[in-house]
Amino acid sequence: MARNIESYYQTFDPAKLFERIFYRDGYVLQGRELNDAQEMAAHRLKQIADAILADGDIIRDAQITVNEKTGEVQAQSGAVYLNGAVRGVAPATFTIPTTGTIAVGIRMRETVVSEMDDPSLRNPAQGVDGEGEPGAWRLKVETFWSYDGDGTTGDFFPVHVVDNGVVRAKEQPPALDSFNALLARYDRDSTGGGSYIASGMIVQRAEDGATQIYTVSEGRCRVNGVGVELPTSRRLAYAATPDLRRIDTEVHAAQGGTSERVLVAHGPIHSVESLRVSIEKTVELVHGSYTGCSDTLPDTSVRSVEKVWQGDTIYEAGTDYVKNGDKIDWAPGGAEPAPGSTYHATIRAIVAQTPGNLDADGFDVANAVPGSDILVTYQQALPRLDRLCITADGVFTWLQGIAAEASPKAPPVPDTMLALATVAQTWRPERPVTSDGVRVVPFSDIKALNRRVDYLAQEVARQRLEADVTTRENGARVGLFVDPLLNDDMRDQGIEQTAAIIDGELTLPIAATAFMLSADVQQPIARSFTPKVCLAQTLRTGDMRVNPYSAFDPMPARVTLKPAVDRWTETQTQWTSAETRYFNRTRDGYYHVVVGREYSTSNELLAQTSEDLEYLRPIEVSFRIEGFGPGEELRQVTFDGIPVEARALA
Known part of the structure; x- marks a missing residue:
């Protein structure tokens, strides 16, 4: 930045891409080099700051209030990012026009201060040749509240916008431009548009005058991902005009x-x-x-x-x-x-x-x-649905729908706006206002909604059970009793039942007892077969003793139990249907077991419980002990600690 100052030189140019200044010993240190070093550091800092903030972003406070009638502005003190630095601003009071759109912001004025303006800039070192001599000057930067078009000198940076005396809603500080852009993009992606009301923003109708008057309560919303906050309620005037339809010569009988x-x-x-x-x-x-x-x-x-x-x-x-x-x-x-x-x-x-x-x-x-006939020609005001919307800049906008006598249509809302309320323009004293803007659903409401859904699911399940019972017991109507023979539910459990229900039929039961293999079967028998060699090893190599020194312990006697494993099934049922169903496997109407190539399995689980058996069932177990060496004598045989009698076999 070139300044008209005597003996001041500053030639830093970002286009030259100079990154550092190398000071060399033995050469004169130039004042221009020191000035360039300052500008180089300030330029680098401004590039980084501009990537995060934008001119006019509020860091702290710096809010304004405007008197809608007089235009008097009360501006707070605060901190605002301006031209590469966060700068403070003092409070101020001034007056702006009350019509039109006015930008209220901060002006920045630069002033060069010399030792003539401030004697403290002279050399303060005592006892040296340069004591009291003039040195470097200073650049003074002043900031103060102003509005665009007031004729004051200095660079103007807009901060707030006032529409007809009403301050436009804006994101509350701190307003970090780059971070807000990232949040806006994330909000749009995660919520399907990023436009919703977080709190407040209730639209209500106020007393009408020459125009329609509405109030918007304080609150916060996000429009297209950008946060907008109303610290105080707003009063909006809407000069609504109806769509007219001419009714020509309507006739009425007097x-x-x-x-x-x-x-x-x-x-x-x-x-x-x-x-x-x-x-x-x-x-x-x-x-x-x-x-x-x-x-x-x-x-x-x-x-x-x-x-x-x-x-x-x-x-x-x-x-x-x-x-x-x-x-x-x-x-x-x-x-x-x-x-x-x-x-x-x-x-x-x-x-x-x-x-x-x-x-x-x-x-x-x-x-x-x-x-006689009464002839009247008049203009009909067609009903219409208007929507009050807000933009990401905090501007309240009215969208007019399609007017119709029977069914007016509401206007579509662009993605860059958030609908706050719908006004039914009936053009009568009563004019309904519905705050139908999309709102954030609290987690407590979501939890309550889940409970309601679970309750409804339970009620639907209960209703289905009742309907099922009604369907199953449809025979118990008008004094008649009919059993559809679907299961044993409708049978009298107070008396002994000697019949079985199988697949919708009432039949005689089959009593069955489970046995082990028959006594006439001494060993498992396979079907007749003829061996066929599939894989053979016809050659062999030499042999050698595995343990030539016979260094092994004698093999113990071998005990064989018969049966070695006991498996059985216990069935406890009040009806005979379960046992009879097991044998009902053929299609000819006779109840017998058929050994053939066709098999089928049917499982019907009504209830299931499990518990540990206290005792095994008593069965006869035979045993064979063999493998004794010469001179070994069998003295005692016990089974699970119980002595048993052993009978020697030849």
Whole structure:
């Protein structure tokens, strides 16, 4: 940065890519080199800081409040990032315009201070030749609150934006630009758009004036991943205008009377263009200057002449006179008033009226002829759904939907906005406001929702069980009892049951007892076979003794138990169906075991329990002991510690 200072040189240029300054001994140290070193370090620090922060990012406090009516601004002290450094700013009070969009921020003003301005900059070293001599000057940087367009000198950095006297919502400090960008991207990816209300932001309707007034409570939200916070509630004015539909000449039948209420078919009414009513009235006329002339009525839209008379004389229509437009024509040649005399006529005419007690649904008319037509042309205000949205910059925006009399459509919300509420523009005194913005669901609510889902699942399961019971026991209806023979559930458990239920059939039971192998089977028997050599070793090599010195212990006697392993199945059942089902394996209706090539297995588990057996079942076990050497004598045989009698075999 070049400055017009005497004997000051600074030539640092980032485009030259100079990274360091090498000071060499024996050469004069230049002031320019020291200045370049300062600028080089400041430039490097600013590059790093700009990657994290942006000019105008609030580090601490630095909030403002604006009087919407007067434009007075109360600005706090705080710390704001400006031009490569975090700079403090003092509090201030000033006034801004209350219309339009105004940027409020901080101005930075630089001033060069010499020893003439500040004597403390002279050399303070005592007892040296340069004592009190002038030295390096200083650069003073001042910051103060301002707004764009106030005419003050200095570089302006916007911090806040004020729309028509209302401060635009902004992320609360610290506002770290790069970190906020990363958080915004993560928020958009993890939440499917990154637009939701974290807290508050309730929209309510306030008292209307010339425009519609709404209030938005304080709160916090994220719009497209960017945080927006309202420290205080906001008051919004919305100059809503309806979409109009012209209803041309709507006809209503008059009931008659001094005043009657007319309800239109297409409300609400925005404005009435014309209202025409048929009325009956008596007018006074002066007959023309000659016999048979026509007399003009005061109304142009005359429907009929009901009665014409003069004194006690009543004139007959068609014989004495005829209606000709808005005139009474005395051409028929019958009786008529004397020329220049006054007579009276009762007529029915269509006249324009101003609707009385006009509201959204109808109005009052006066003196309408019973049975006549009331003609009205008016503008209908079509119902519409408007949405209040907020942008990532904190700007409140209204989106207008598609107006329709029957089913208006709400407007779509762009991804760059967050919908806060929907206003049903009925154009009536009652105007529903629904705060239907997407909100964060607390974990407590999610947990409660999970409990509700579990409860509903249990209720559905219970209902299915009840329905199943009803289906299974559908025989127990209207005094009859029918067993579908699906299982043993409907059998009388209080008496002994001697029948079995198998696959929907009630049949005689089969009593079975499990035995070991039959006594006539001495050993396992295989089917007849003929051996066939599949693999043979016809050659052999020499042999040698494995243990030529016979260094081994004598083999102990071998004991063989028969049976060596006892396996059995115990079945405890109240019914005979389980045992009978085991033998019911054929298709010919007879209950026997068939040894063949077809096998099938059926498992039906109603309940299962397990427990340790206290005692094994008693069975007969035979044993054989062999392998005694010469001279060995058998003295005692025990089985599980119990002495048994051994019988010698040949």
